[in-house]
Amino acid sequence: MPVRRLLRLVRRYWRVLVRGARRTAAPARRAWRRSLQARVITITLVASSLLVGGFGWFVADRSAKILLNRAQDEVEAQMRTKVDYAYHQLTVHRQVFDPKLPSTMRATVDHLADGNPAENGGAIVTLRAAEYPDLKPVSSTNFDTSQLITPELVKAVAGRGGEYQQIRTAEIAGVQTKFLVSGSPVPTSFGHVELYYLVPLTTEDRAANQIRTTVLVTGLTLVLLLGIVALLVTRLVVTPVRDAARTAQRLSAGLLDQRMKVSGEDELALLAASFNQMAANLQRQIVRLEEMSRLQRRFTSDVSHELRTPLTTVRMAADLIFTERDEFDPAVARSAELLQAELDRFESLLTDLLEISRFDAGFAALDAEHTDLVPIVQRVTERLTGLAERVGVTIELRLPDTPVIAEVDPRRVERILRNLVGNAAEHGEGKPVEVTLACDDAAVAVTVRDHGVGLKSGEERLVFNRFWRADPSRARQTGGTGLGLSISVEDARLHGGWLEAWGSPGAGAQFRLTLPVRSGDRLVAAPLPLIPRDRDPLLAGPTAAPEAGAEAPAPAPEDRAAAPAPALAARETAVPVAEAAGTPAPGASGTVAADPAEVIG
Structure with a gap:
């Protein structure tokens, strides 16, 4: 039961969350559906953001790699010089237990060091002898280099030989600093020692960050400019279309004198001129049809009223003949009956025509x-x-x-x-x-x-x-x-x-x-x-x-x-x-209401 209750609560809160998200996103969905300009600008901004973002990432990445490759090339060149110098200084010692060897290693490191990284951001030089644990490592700084010189790098340099590099990050004087760590073996008369050259990449990182910032600002500015351009361009196109829609709505509401403003000689001006010509033709046609309808209603009403007087006279004569039909020949009596029936139909038709004319004229009232x-x-x-x-x-x-x-x-x-x-x-x-x-x-x-x-x-x-x-x-x-x-x-x-x-x-x-x-x-x-x-x-x-x-x-x-x-x-x-005026009549799906005012002969 607790699991079921928990699931019900989760489903309930999920539905509430979904409904809230839908209500929040409803204005954006309405704007997306109803505004062509909003869709064009949004698509332009999204597409340009993706393109500019991809291009900016590519430029920043390539710039960082170029800076790193340049730093690696410089370190490789310096490493060859430093290894050669260390070789000449250390090879004079024939034994590893030579008491002067540590002082020689210290002098070599001091000579090869470029400065104190804690003070001026200089490189760090370290000499180690993995084969001789009793020979203590010598470094150009008191900084613990164990977090930069990893066992994997030591194993690669001491075991396989050759120069190896890796990038590591360490905290120096409370600042996270990235180093390019390069290691190479130094052959001596008593065996191999390893020379490690740790170069800070502060300058390269700063340059890479500046490039990223420049690319980001430039990209955002470019996207903003593209959005403004899209806004201006779509306004040039959407504004005439919007005017045409408003004019069409006014025309459909019965304001037949509404026209679009024509400016210039481009395609939009041609559209406005064609629309105005269509509206003028529709106005003339509607006015003509309204006049014809008015004349038709007037004709129906006048004829119905004018026929009342002769119909009354004919009705009186027909009633007299119909009353005396028994005294006539059978054929004449039958004619009298037919005359009476047709007069009834004629009178009914006149009554209906008068009623229709009242509806058409808008004079019908509900009691x-x-x-x-x-x-x-x-x-x-x-x-x-x-x-x-x-x-x-x-x-x-x-x-x-x-x-x-x-x-x-x-x-x-x-x-x-x-x-x-x-x-x-x-x-x-x-x-x-x-x-x-x-x-x-x-x-x-x-x-x-x-x-x-x-x-x-x-x-x-x-x-x-x-x-x-x-x-x-x-x-x-x-x-x-x-x-x-x-x-x-x-x-x-x-x-x-x-x-x-x-x-x-x-x-x-x-x-x-x-x-x-x-x-x-x-x-x-x-x-x-x-x-x-x-x-x-x-x-x-x-x-x-x-x-x-x-x-x-x-x-x-x-x-x-x-x-x-x-x-x-x-x-x-x-x-x-x-149906009620202005209210759609119900009915089966897909049916069409007939126009009761249309006259079909």
Whole structure:
């Protein structure tokens, strides 16, 4: 248990340390991702530091080696002279036990010594006789040379013969001093003695340190200058690009008169001029399209209003003829019925056109009030019962037992549901239409499900466009004006809600209306899934009650599961169409919202 507890503590503190490091490094990561200038300068500084550092190390190392080689060459030359002098002084003694030999060795050492290293940094000369332990070593200083003349060096000089060198460090008068220790045998008449010449490398070390300092300062200065140059160069390039980005953002925000400053005749000036030309062309095109759209909206509104007067007159005459149709011939009576039906469609089309023109002009207003949606759904289904009976469709309601209160415009909600249920009945192919109502603390949703022909892949992008029909061959035999779903989209958007579609060929379609419980609230989830449970393997199961809730800003769990299974991926798509202003509508992954304001003839 103590080991496990210790491991848990280690893992916990490690996670805390990692999170703290990430939070500390977050500003640097953001600057790296968002600033091209910061990336260029950082890369330049890192690359130049590596190059300058490598070059400086090479120069300093080569300089130190050159100084050391020069010192070694000088010591070798001096060693030959000193060995020769020692040979002539010591060879006069035939026996090692000659009582004058120690004094001769002392005189030789004093003559060969360059000075006291403790006083003026001079070299040290030592004579030893490894073959004769009784013959005491003689040194030019009282300094203990045992830490400089190692047994390995003594063994090499006395045993193998020849001149050998090594570098050692010793403390003299409290200062760490580096020595070049050179040893060579001296042949005498009584045998071999060893001459050791210890030369301090203080001058060479000082010179090497000065070279390293100079290289370091020069390298840092060079890196700093390269950073400044990179800053200036990147500013010359990044500043126009940054200006172009700001100008593009202003253009996308609707400020069409924004332009870039053009200076010079280089590539950046050409970029700015081309950008300005593009912005001018876009401005002219947008202004032209806005004018055309304004004229189109005005034409639609004027025509709709102007047709009201003759339509009223024709309606009065048609009503009179329709009332007296029993007294006419059968053919004339049938014509009167057709005239009455087409006038109804014509009047409905004018009403829809007037409603669309109000949305386009921005005059549509929401008259929200606290309303129970259960009676609205029941009323819509009762009014469409006749249509459902004519096409052989039954409407099944799945309503909560308690009231569903939401702050909505009841007239617009009823119109949305009337369009959805009517379309489902007309395209239901004689199969039941299911209407489900559910709510949670933040949203209320209504789904309308049919089991008819469904929607082909890509049609869910067009189903909410004006005047679009899924089956052109039935375009003038069934259905309404082709504006019902477009108006429903605008009604849902006016509430700050969503209107979404899902469909699969042969499996029917499902439409979902989601509205906030409180007017003005932002939707983050829907209480009902968009894809029916019988068509989504991730949601299939015995659960009958609708699920609600999802973490913001992602859609509800059912919506996240709306991505079809592999077998249905090419055929089933959930497409969000209507959404709150400025708020992305939820839906299946990878779907595209259709523009309800686009008119398709």
